[in-house]
Amino acid sequence: MDYRNILVHLDASKAMPQRIEAALQIAKRFDAHLTGLFNVYQPALEPLSMVTNPPEYRYASEKLRAEYQEAEASMFRKALAREGIEGDWRFSKLPPNLAMPRAARAADLVIAGQYDQDDPESFIADQFVENLILSCGRPVLLVPYAGSFPEIGGTVCVAWDGSREASRAVHDALPFLVRARKTIIFSINASGDIDGPRIDGGQIAAALARHGVKVVIEEIDGVRDIPNGSMLLSRTADFGADLIVMGCYGHSRWRELFLGGVTRAILNSMIVPVLMSH
Template sequence: MSYKTIVVHLDTSQRVHPRLEMALHLAKHFGAHLTGVFAVFSPDPRSLYVMDGTADYYTAHEQLRAERRGAIERLFHAELRRAEIAGEWIAVDDPANLAVPLLGRYADLVIASQDDPHDPESYVGDYFPENLVMSAVRPVLLVPHATRVTSPGDHVMVCWDGSREATRAVHDALPFMRTARLTTIVAVNGGRGEPGARIPGTDIATVIARHGIRVEIRDVDASSGGPIGDTLLSEADALGADLLVMGAYGHSRWQELLMGGATRTILKSMTVPVLMSH
């Protein structure tokens, strides 16, 4: 298995260029078709008429967005030609929380960004990264809004606890591991989801190694310290990993999206790209 179809979410945010650069690099690396899906948050202008002057502001803002959209679309096509990558541009008017997961289902990998509270243009919908991970049914590579990594996958760190979600994430990330210099399995709290395991992480490490992947194991005890998510981020920093792989934990209750503690921490504080599967 490899990634032969990649979807990247594009918008008018400040970090759209690094995200596109990473998507182009990965499409070239894996020989994949790249689809750029442009989706932004567009409020109903009629809702702004209740305040004097807001209609004029909305019109001016839309013109600025149209200019930015044109610039990123021209860049997208120019970079496809330069890198000799097959691809297509899709601009959607539907809410991003609906459109991007739907289009992502027809891909092997979806690339999007972590929320950036300092950039209003990065907002495309409530809990967009969380909804994408939970509903796309495909692995999602989330790019931090502050990171030095431009080409992830040299040292892959797998967050392993023996769960269904972690197992799926491992297999979804195999294309990255096959070309990585090293993959490190970080077994959290003795791999509680591995009944009868001799040494935490050994069984999944054996499965990975059979793919010709160089793999090592580290056992981390997070039961008496701080949040597991913080422990994982500290391990990634100590190892020098440039890609985290983990299962995403969460479910919907009525209209509320409930995410697991480690998942919430990683989504908020990630400093390297994270591949998540649910």
């Protein structure tokens, strides 16, 4: 299995060029068709919004976003031609929390960006990234807003806890894993599982090895005072990993999304790209 159809979310944020380069790198590696979907924050049209955002403000905002859209289209198409990658550029005026999950369902892999609270253009919609991961049904590769990533997937750290979400993420990431120089199956407090027997690191490592994955196991027990998210990020740096693979834990209720502590920590503090599946 390979990623043959890749969708990358395009916006007007400062981190957009790095995200495009990451998407180009991955599309070239897998000889994939790369679709760029430009979809940005859509101001509400309710009566209250009409007061707080008067017509002249909305007109200026729409004009600026149209300029962004034209510039992004040109940059993206030139990048495809430069790298010799088959692809297309699209845009949607639908609300992002509807447009992106809907478009993602036809993709093998979705690429999006981490939210940067210091960049206003990084805001796409309330809980945009969380909603995308939990609702699109596809693996989502998140690119941090800070840093550059000349290689993604050379050394992979898999956050393994034996759960359904972790299993889904590992199998969704197989195209990366079979090409990686090394894959580390990393478990925290594996022997302290209170829910009974589970698929341990050795079992998933053996299953991956049958696919030709070069895999090693790292397990840490007795961790009590350090949050698992912080431990995962620290060990990722120690391993020299350039990609984290993990399950996304959470569920939606009404208009709020509830995420697990480790998921939230990684979304806030990622240091390398993260492939998440739900």
